[in-house]
Amino acid sequence: MSIAVSESSVKAQKRSIGAVLWDYLTTVDHLKIAHLYIFGGAFFFILGGIEALIIRIQLLVPENDFVTAGFYNEVITMHGTTMIFLAAMPILLGLMNAIMPLQIGARDVAFPFLNALGVWLFILGGLLLNLSWFFGGAPDAGWTAYAPLSTTSPGHGVDYYVMGLQLAGAGTLMSGINFLVTIINMRAPGMTYMRMPLFTWTTFITSILILFAFPALTVGLFLLQFDRMFGAAFFDVALGGNTIIWQHLFWIFGHPEVYILILPVFGAFSEIFSTFSKKRIFGYTSMIFATMLIAFLGFMVWAHHMFTVGMGPIANTIFSVATMAIAVPTGIKIFNWLATMWGGSVKLNSAMMWAIGFIPSFTIGGMTGIMVATVAADYQYHDTYFVIAHFHYTIVGGTVMGIFAGLTYWWPKIFGRVLNETLGQITFWTFFIGFHMTFFIQHFLGLMGMPRRYWVFLEDQGLDTGNLISSIGAFLMAVGVIVFIINAIYVWLKGEKAANDPWDGRTLEWTTASPPEHYNWKQTPLIRGLDCLWLEKTEGNGKMIPAHPLKDIHMPNGSILPFIMSVGFFIAGLGFIYQTDNKLWYIALFGGMAISLLAMLVRSVQDDLGHYITKEELKGEAE
Amino acid sequence: MTENTNTNQLTDYHKQKNKEEMKRNVISFALMIVSTIIAFAIVASGVMDRIFAVFLLFILATVQVAFQFFYFMHMKEKGHALPAVMIIGGTWAAFLTVFGLVAAVWW
Amino acid sequence: MNHDQLLNPKSLPHSPEKATLEGKNKFLGLWFFLGGETVLFASLFGTFIALRNSTAGGPSSEELFGLELVFIMTVLLLTSSLTSVYAMYHMRNHDFKKMQLWLGITGLLGLSFLGLEIYEFTHYITEYGFTFRSSAFGSAFYTLVGFHGGHVTFGIAWLIVIMIRNARRGLNLYNAPKFNTFSLYWHYIDVVWVFVFTVVYLMGKVG
Numbered sequence A: 001m002s003i004a005v006s007e008s009s010v011k012a013q014k015r016s017i018g019a020v021l022w023d024y025l026t027t028v029d030h031l032k033i034a035h036l037y038i039f040g041g042a043f044f045f046i047l048g049g050i051e052a053l054i055i056r057i058q059l060l061v062p063e064n065d066f067v068t069a070g071f072y073n074e075v076i077t078m079h080g081t082t083m084i085f086l087a088a089m090p091i092l093l094g095l096m097n098a099i100m101p102l103q104i105g106a107r108d109v110a111f112p113f114l115n116a117l118g119v120w121l122f123i124l125g126g127l128l129l130n131l132s133w134f135f136g137g138a139p140d141a142g143w144t145a146y147a148p149l150s151t152t153s154p155g156h157g158v159d160y161y162v163m164g165l166q167l168a169g170a171g172t173l174m175s176g177i178n179f180l181v182t183i184i185n186m187r188a189p190g191m192t193y194m195r196m197p198l199f200t201w202t203t204f205i206t207s208i209l210i211l212f213a214f215p216a217l218t219v220g221l222f223l224l225q226f227d228r229m230f231g232a233a234f235f236d237v238a239l240g241g242n243t244i245i246w247q248h249l250f251w252i253f254g255h256p257e258v259y260i261l262i263l264p265v266f267g268a269f270s271e272i273f274s275t276f277s278k279k280r281i282f283g284y285t286s287m288i289f290a291t292m293l294i295a296f297l298g299f300m301v302w303a304h305h306m307f308t309v310g311m312g313p314i315a316n317t318i319f320s321v322a323t324m325a326i327a328v329p330t331g332i333k334i335f336n337w338l339a340t341m342w343g344g345s346v347k348l349n350s351a352m353m354w355a356i357g358f359i360p361s362f363t364i365g366g367m368t369g370i371m372v373a374t375v376a377a378d379y380q381y382h383d384t385y386f387v388i389a390h391f392h393y394t395i396v397g398g399t400v401m402g403i404f405a406g407l408t409y410w411w412p413k414i415f416g417r418v419l420n421e422t423l424g425q426i427t428f429w430t431f432f433i434g435f436h437m438t439f440f441i442q443h444f445l446g447l448m449g450m451p452r453r454y455w456v457f458l459e460d461q462g463l464d465t466g467n468l469i470s471s472i473g474a475f476l477m478a479v480g481v482i483v484f485i486i487n488a489i490y491v492w493l494k495g496e497k498a499a500n501d502p503w504d505g506r507t508l509e510w511t512t513a514s515p516p517e518h519y520n521w522k523q524t525p526l527i528r529g530l531d532c533l534w535l536e537k538t539e540g541n542g543k544m545i546p547a548h549p550l551k552d553i554h555m556p557n558g559s560i561l562p563f564i565m566s567v568g569f570f571i572a573g574l575g576f577i578y579q580t581d582n583k584l585w586y587i588a589l590f591g592g593m594a595i596s597l598l599a600m601l602v603r604s605v606q607d608d609l610g611h612y613i614t615k616e617e618l619k620g621e622a623e
Numbered sequence B: 001m002t003e004n005t006n007t008n009q010l011t012d013y014h015k016q017k018n019k020e021e022m023k024r025n026v027i028s029f030a031l032m033i034v035s036t037i038i039a040f041a042i043v044a045s046g047v048m049d050r051i052f053a054v055f056l057l058f059i060l061a062t063v064q065v066a067f068q069f070f071y072f073m074h075m076k077e078k079g080h081a082l083p084a085v086m087i088i089g090g091t092w093a094a095f096l097t098v099f100g101l102v103a104a105v106w107w
Numbered sequence C: 001m002n003h004d005q006l007l008n009p010k011s012l013p014h015s016p017e018k019a020t021l022e023g024k025n026k027f028l029g030l031w032f033f034l035g036g037e038t039v040l041f042a043s044l045f046g047t048f049i050a051l052r053n054s055t056a057g058g059p060s061s062e063e064l065f066g067l068e069l070v071f072i073m074t075v076l077l078l079t080s081s082l083t084s085v086y087a088m089y090h091m092r093n094h095d096f097k098k099m100q101l102w103l104g105i106t107g108l109l110g111l112s113f114l115g116l117e118i119y120e121f122t123h124y125i126t127e128y129g130f131t132f133r134s135s136a137f138g139s140a141f142y143t144l145v146g147f148h149g150g151h152v153t154f155g156i157a158w159l160i161v162i163m164i165r166n167a168r169r170g171l172n173l174y175n176a177p178k179f180n181t182f183s184l185y186w187h188y189i190d191v192v193w194v195f196v197f198t199v200v201y202l203m204g205k206v207g
Helices: A017-026 A030-058 A069-104 A112-131 A157-185 A198-230 A244-277 A284-298 A302-309 A313-325 A327-341 A350-373 A375-381 A385-415 A421-447 A464-494 A532-539 A561-578 A583-605 A615-620 B012-045 B050-072 B081-103 C003-007 C021-051 C067-092 C096-128 C136-166 C176-206
Strands: A553-555 A611-613
Touching: A017 A030, A030 A069, A030 A112, A030 A385, A030 A464, A069 A112, A069 A157, A069 A198, A069 A244, A069 A385, A112 A157, A112 A561, A157 A198, A157 A561, A157 C021, A198 A244, A198 A284, A198 A561, A198 B081, A198 C021, A198 C136, A244 A284, A244 A302, A244 A327, A244 A350, A244 A385, A244 B081, A244 C021, A284 A327, A302 A313, A302 A375, A313 A327, A313 A350, A313 A375, A327 A350, A350 A375, A350 A385, A350 A421, A375 A385, A385 A421, A385 A464, A421 A464, A561 A583, A583 C136, B012 B050, B012 C067, B012 C176, B050 C067, B050 C176, B081 C021, C021 C136, C021 C176, C067 C096, C067 C176, C096 C136, C096 C176, C136 C176
Parallel strands: none
Antiparallel strands: A553 A611
């Protein structure tokens, strides 16, 4: 039971691979779970990147036959699904897991067990989805899986989509609840809501979005699952079904989802701008309210994805106006960031470069957002490359750049090494130039009428040069990512151990060791104001004042049960997919469910009280 | 966390309070049963106009659910601000969802 | 506080379910989960309302539903909500035996509700040939009501596990939050049922 106890004492010694593996399989520590999220997310990010390159190679020249049309459909579907659900979200959840508890002065999250369950559900859900490549073909109905295309798609591709996302989505929902309760109940003494760093604030609001958005996806996936696997008629028009229901449910989830992707990086950028301008963030309060407003409005705009469905002019107008309203709080944020830099002593390192590069990129994405929100014009833009360009400007220019910025900024805290600055600059410039080359030209391809999701385009229609430039840009982006990976490996092998506070930071996470001990602080710090570390640097002795004398620390126990539960659901997922072929697969379905339920039962009847790290042990360790 | 357990022991004061609380809960249960009976009676008798009946049914359901939340689930008590915020937020998202699926479905 | 104080407290505070940080976390976490469940059921209700007249020539809700059975089910579930309030009342008074008794009654009422629901479903299938696959209305009906029934089933299983597990150890600061979260969950199931009988059965009868 006491796996975690011995951890600190053996830390310095080299451990066998088996021990490390077992440690990660049973861990409930927020930082190790963050590692799992980031490594898992990075793995799927590379997969999604390879899929993107296949798309761009196919569209390199007119009427290319690099891949078949059917395979192309699978690749575009998996590119979108992988990037959104298995790359961007998990890496963000990883950052939140690693940093948020450190920013509020907590020793761990509120439900460490659920946290571990969430990460394993994500990893096994992602693997389940990608197994489809090896067993009869991947899903091919687009990442949006519109019915009836998805209900009538032959083979098991879409079944894998349903089960994989169901697992990963359940894990995300747990994380959302977990973060909310952590932030509310586990802040250090003095850490009032209005003293929380903005990354914690955006984690909080993102978690609310997760809580209210993911259940709609869950239901949508269930309906699709029932139609495909059990002969239900939700989307079967012959039996009175209605395919628009899928679109509504998908986008009621899907639109908040894009804010789930962008809000955490808004928080990360706020930290970076403030730290590297050596200034308090401009308009702290307005930042929080702008975030809340974006989240609130984000729930009322989903139907702008469906303007051409035929909802009628009134519905279209309402959703169009609501969508445009979101530009206001977003604009407030952009101006606040600019004002933070203004008059500050700006340090242009790679983390800051990502942040500065983000502003024009994301603003272009926001501006085209207003364009596609204009109903009459959207009938032209709909399903063209203009839309592709728009959402890549927000998701790559916003989320991916934010992930790079956040990773560069917090790498020392998460992995104990500072990334190499030269390699960081190379990554930034290749990726930044490659990104604009790839996607800026696509606005014009779209305006010229190039539809999305088409396998080939014809010669001499004015699309040749644009597509060539776009494909070259994609390869530049790939170079940037590869340099980043080299950077990570290089500093791990050759880099020096990072200092506790390498950036002269302002917030609480920079007061722990890099990486922190699993109990984070020996004594919980007392928070005296916003940017609490900076406050101590200017008014105190540069160290946090402890909130209590040294005492025993209560920590949760590790457990293998989350992993077993997730494996059970994974097996049950396979059972669901294949029971339509052969009733023997019901064994897998019920067997997998039984494993998971049994693990839940064990968890329920076991007294898991956690363990204590005694005062004496803490004193024994060097300062 | 609970070092102050001893000062927190069950007193007659708390027992009395719990009792009064329970009495209120029984009253709200009675009101819930009454509103259920009214709802079923409206439908069974069929005396009411369709639109009006549906409207009334929803009001009765909402009242009943309010009793559940505020009395049975103690949402009226202190320390329930955040649960209330989340339930109201969920209800708002729920309203939008149902509204979208009912009003903006293309037939 | 050490483990022994948690499991064998010499005396309990007047709200044992919220005396520890774990208890407070469980309390908030369950409430937030219920906020998410609201959207989950809203999606199912929305789907049902959109498809409630899509009978594809099969039986409609007016032909299918009988109010007597639904009324009995409603009373059963409402009463089980009250009995779990009684259980929590006794928990606050530290009367473990009475708490277990009332929880047991809650479970029995839940089981009888579930029995009637199974009877109802088999009745529709055998008498009317109205199944999950017969029309979009059928799919939506069985999915919505079945999701609620699934929640009841899970609740009963949960109740049985915590009742048996803690039968011989009495109330302590470790299990009090578990009983409390169960009771909140159980009330919420009742909340959902109020909308099920209103939207599915009563509105189905009105037309």
